Amino acid sequence: MVFKSLTTRVIILTISLLAFGISIYTYLNLKREQTQLINAARESTELLLNTIERSIYSSMRIGNTEDTRAILEMVGQNTKLAGVRIFHPHGTILKSSIPGEVGGLLNPADYQLFLQGKNEGVFTQDGRGEVLVMQKPIYNDEPCHICHGNKSRIIGILDVNYSLQETRRRMWEATRLFILSTVAIVCFLAITISLVMFKFVKKPLTRLTEKMALVEQGDLSVRMQPFGKDEVGRLMASFDSMVERLDNAKRELEQLHFQQMERADRLASVGEMAAGIAHEIKNPLTGIAAAITIIKDDFTPTDPRTEIVNEVLEQVKRLDKTVNDLLFFGKPTPPEPTYADLNALLKKTLMFASQHRGVKSIEKRLELQEDLPPVYVDGKQIQQVLLNLILNAVQAMPAGGLLTITSQLAEQDGKRWVRVSIADTGQGIPPLILGKIFTPFFTTKAQGTGLGLAICHKLVTQHQGTIAVTSEDGRGTVFTVSLPADQLPGDPDHDRPTDPIPVEKEHL
CATH class of the missing domain: 3.30.565.10 (Histidine kinase-like ATPase, C-terminal domain)
Known part of the structure; x- marks a missing residue:
C-alpha cells in the first residue's frame, strides 16, 4: 500500500539516488585518504631506511661494527618499527635490532621479496599484523674492500619492517568518520525531502483526490482554493475552473432538459388533442364534400354558382389534407x-x-x-x-x-x-x-x-x-x-427475392 503512493515512490527514489551519489563520493574520498596514509607510511619508511643506511655506511667504513649493531638496536626501539636487520644474500641475518635474530634465517616472506627483485611489499606477521617491508642493497664500495674484499658486489641487504597498525587505525577512524557523515547527510536529506514532499505535494494531491471523489459523487460545489502559483497551485486552479464549467454545463443541461420535457409534454398533449379534433373533423368534412358535390350536380356549367361551389370543394380538399397530416403525425401508420x-x-x-x-x-x-x-x-x-x-x-x-x-x-x-x-x-x-x-x-x-x-x-x-x-x-x-442498401428483414433466415416487388401507384 505504501509503494502505491506517488509521493512515497518519489521520496524513496530521490533518497536512493542521493544515497548512491553520496556513497560513491564518500568511497572515492575514503580511497584517496587511505592512499594518502599508505603513501605517508611509505615515505616515512623510506626516509628511515635512507637514514639508517647512511649511518651504517659511515660506521662500517671505518670498521666499527659495534656502532652498526648499536644503531640498529636504537632504531629498533621505535614503536612503529617491527624490526631492522641486515641479511646476507643467502638469507642469513647478519645484524638486527632484535639480538635473537642474528645468525638465523630471514623471514621467508621478506626473503622471497628479495629474490623477486622487489624493493617493498606488505605482509601480515604473527603478533604484529600488517607490516610494510622495504629493502635496500648495501653495495661493496671501495672503502669496504678492506673488510669484505672485492669479490662480492653486494655485501648485505638492509631490511626495514614498518608496522601499519597505526596507519590502519587512522584509516579505520577516517572510514568511520566518512560513514557516519554519509549516514547523517542521507538521513538529514531524507527527512527534509520527505517534509517538503508531504507538505507541498502529497497534502495538496490528497486534497485534490478527496475533492475529485466529491465531484464524482455529484457535488459540483467543491472548490480547492489554491495557495500558490506553482504547478500544484495551477493544477488546483484548473480543477476549480473545470468544476465550475461542469456546474454551469449541468445547470444549462438541466434547464434545457426541463424545457425539452415541457415542450415534449406540450407537443404530446397538442398531438393527442389535434389527432382527436382531426378525427372528429374528418367525418363532417366528408359529409360536407358529398353534399356540395350533389349541389354542384344541380348547376349547369355556365351557372356562376358553379365556380363558388368548386372553390368550396377545393377548400374542403385542402382541409381534408391538413386533417390527414395531423392524423398521421399524431399516430403514424x-x-x-x-x-x-x-x-x-x-x-x-x-x-x-x-x-x-x-x-x-x-x-x-x-x-x-x-x-x-x-x-x-x-x-x-x-x-x-x-x-x-x-x-x-x-x-x-x-x-x-x-x-x-x-x-x-x-x-x-x-x-x-x-x-x-x-x-x-x-x-x-x-x-x-x-x-x-x-x-x-x-x-x-x-x-x-x-x-x-x-x-x-x-x-x-x-x-x-x-x-x-x-x-x-x-x-x-x-x-x-x-x-x-440490402437491409435484411428482422428474420435472419429470410431470403431476399430476386426481383424487386413493384410499387403501387398512389397519389397523396
Whole structure:
C-alpha cells in the first residue's frame, strides 16, 4: 500500500539516488585518504631506511661494527618499527635490532621479496599484523674492500619492517568518520525531502483526490482554493475552473432538459388533442364534400354558382389534407416494408408529380445510377416522402427552373447506402430557417401546416435512414435521402427475392 503512493515512490527514489551519489563520493574520498596514509607510511619508511643506511655506511667504513649493531638496536626501539636487520644474500641475518635474530634465517616472506627483485611489499606477521617491508642493497664500495674484499658486489641487504597498525587505525577512524557523515547527510536529506514532499505535494494531491471523489459523487460545489502559483497551485486552479464549467454545463443541461420535457409534454398533449379534433373533423368534412358535390350536380356549367361551389370543394380538399397530416403525425401508420427498386419508385413518383400545374414550366433532369441494389422499405411511405420533396422543390421555383433528381450507391462507415438527391434552383433557404425546417408546425408558407417535412423526417427515420438538406441563398436547395442498401428483414433466415416487388401507384 505504501509503494502505491506517488509521493512515497518519489521520496524513496530521490533518497536512493542521493544515497548512491553520496556513497560513491564518500568511497572515492575514503580511497584517496587511505592512499594518502599508505603513501605517508611509505615515505616515512623510506626516509628511515635512507637514514639508517647512511649511518651504517659511515660506521662500517671505518670498521666499527659495534656502532652498526648499536644503531640498529636504537632504531629498533621505535614503536612503529617491527624490526631492522641486515641479511646476507643467502638469507642469513647478519645484524638486527632484535639480538635473537642474528645468525638465523630471514623471514621467508621478506626473503622471497628479495629474490623477486622487489624493493617493498606488505605482509601480515604473527603478533604484529600488517607490516610494510622495504629493502635496500648495501653495495661493496671501495672503502669496504678492506673488510669484505672485492669479490662480492653486494655485501648485505638492509631490511626495514614498518608496522601499519597505526596507519590502519587512522584509516579505520577516517572510514568511520566518512560513514557516519554519509549516514547523517542521507538521513538529514531524507527527512527534509520527505517534509517538503508531504507538505507541498502529497497534502495538496490528497486534497485534490478527496475533492475529485466529491465531484464524482455529484457535488459540483467543491472548490480547492489554491495557495500558490506553482504547478500544484495551477493544477488546483484548473480543477476549480473545470468544476465550475461542469456546474454551469449541468445547470444549462438541466434547464434545457426541463424545457425539452415541457415542450415534449406540450407537443404530446397538442398531438393527442389535434389527432382527436382531426378525427372528429374528418367525418363532417366528408359529409360536407358529398353534399356540395350533389349541389354542384344541380348547376349547369355556365351557372356562376358553379365556380363558388368548386372553390368550396377545393377548400374542403385542402382541409381534408391538413386533417390527414395531423392524423398521421399524431399516430403514424407502422411501415409495411418490402424490397423495392428505388429508381423505378423515383420515375413513378415524378410521373405523379408532373400532373401538378406548376411542374410544366420546370425542366426535369433524371440522373439515376443503374444496377442499384433494392431497398427494404414501405413503398407507399417512401413515395410519400419523395413526392413531398419534389412538390416542395417545384413550389420553390414559381418562375421556372431546373429540377434535378439523382440516385447513387455510396459507402459510409463500412455500410452501403442508396442515396436520392432532389435539387432545385430556387431562392434557397436562409441559414436562420434551415435548422428549423424539420420542426413540427414550422412553415413559411401562407397556406402550409408545417407538418410536411416533419412527416418526411419521421418516415425516413422509421426506415433507419437519414434526410439532410443543404442550401445556398439565391442558388437553390438540395434534399438528400439515404436508405440502407440490402437491409435484411428482422428474420435472419429470410431470403431476399430476386426481383424487386413493384410499387403501387398512389397519389397523396
